[in-house]
Amino acid sequence: EPEVTQTPSHQVTQMGQEVILRCVPISNHLYFYWYRQILGQKVEFLVSFYNNEISEKSEIFDDQFSVERPDGSNFTLKIRSTKLEDSAMYFCASRQTQGGIDTQYFGPGTRLTVL
């Protein structure tokens, strides 16, 4: 069964460093998402991406964040200058429009630790 994959599974970085989290969505999906989950808290929406542009973003997704689909398979989340509070699990998700049903499929996540 097709699945969303994410790399790396765990990323440790120093505060102020740039990180890129990578995702390979399900191949025939058209909509892509990033969510994050701070330890012990809710899963929070960050951004949605369709047709090579951001379709919606949350207040969390400020100028430090950017997303890109550099080729036909990868979808990346970049954090330019990491802060301690960026430590969280980051989940990528993808969706294929199918009769208007919005079923998103999530990857296993990248645990980001900012020291």
Place this chain on the structure above:
Amino acid sequence: DAKTTQPNSMESNEEEPVHLPCNHSTISGTDYIHWYRQLPSQGPEYVIHGLTSNVNNRMASLAIAEDRKSSTLILHRATLRDAAVYYCILTTSGTYKYIFGTGTRLKVLA
């Protein structure tokens, strides 16, 4: 904020059925009801979804109230592997982001 209300936690004995309730009194006519679960240290996993009619799949059943203001996820025989946080999510037409609540933490007792 999440538009759904779920109990914080529930317990079940192994191999017994589990009924996980969700209230969504402000649901609109075009909202789908999705259920996901999140096992420890994993991403949310799709379980089932529905619009108006009850639905069954290999993982679970979804019972939707006639007025659609509530729904129940039914696990027919809980196993230890079903211990997870279960989320009930409404997907609103026109905006496709998911808004997660705190979900129901299901504990399965051996």
